[in-house]
Amino acid sequence: MHTETQPSEAQPPVTVRVFRQRFSATRKAARLARLLAVHQLHEWGLPYGSDSSDIAALIVAELAANAVTHGRVPGRDFELRLALDSGGLLRIEVTDARTERRLPAPPPLTPPSDAEAGRGLLLVEALAETWGVTERQVGKNVWATLRTTGSGFGLGTGGLAEE
Template sequence: MTPTPAPQIPVTVRVFTQRFSSTPRGARLARHLALHRLDVWGIPYGCDSSDTAALLVAELAANAVTHGRVAGRDFELRLSLDARTLRIDVSDARGECRPVGPGALTAPAGGAEGGRGLLLVEALADRWAVLDRLPVGKTVRAELDLPSEDNGTISTALFRFKGPFGAH
């Protein structure tokens, strides 16, 4: 008797990459386009995964614009989605301005106006890291494990949706 093989999750990965101006307007546009792309991929506006991704993209883009800005250089947003995980990468050109990594964050003083953004990222993301970017700069990556109810929607939408250029 041959054992029944475990069901396999399809390996399709969706990727969206876009550069934005290192301005507050660029950061807002990054958040809007990220939510639109997630909706196209089957993560509808207003669901928990979409709302969490919106907060993560907004915070990482704002940090890239505020702390990672180099005159004349854009920042980059990259989203990748497979059947289980959404990865959000925000890259900027300033490598010497590196935030501390996961687990090393400390809360700012009570009256401080800033310093809470990466605490929010740490609280919302399942994993996050700061990576070197070649040839110059850094990437801050946040990953979300998709809940099973979103997962079903995503995995079926990934294989049914066909646009003018094939599968998206």
């Protein structure tokens, strides 16, 4: 039996913009990942200094810092991937090459007040809509999603409509 889809039943197409870049596993590269992410988001219509851009920058900074601090394997890179869909959902992924299968322990409720580290995943947890870790054949992929305001797809403010 053949059925035709009526125009009113058709689903609107979903457009996804993707940015992917590999970086050496160094602190300078983690900083560069954050800067390039903010630049790319600006190109997609999420302006520098907007709430969405600033939150995304913090998430990228924390995940990239974790990749170079805890996921570093000498001679191997980490990768940043950003995907922004036409509904304004931004997915941030940072993949490292650390081979153990252990997923990070849930962050403590509060690190000691004099601790110099230990707040990164707490920030990600607080700022992201969702986040998690996906195992890979080699390494792991730590991801977070963020609902943006203004996406370069004609939603919200700050962008040109996608053609």
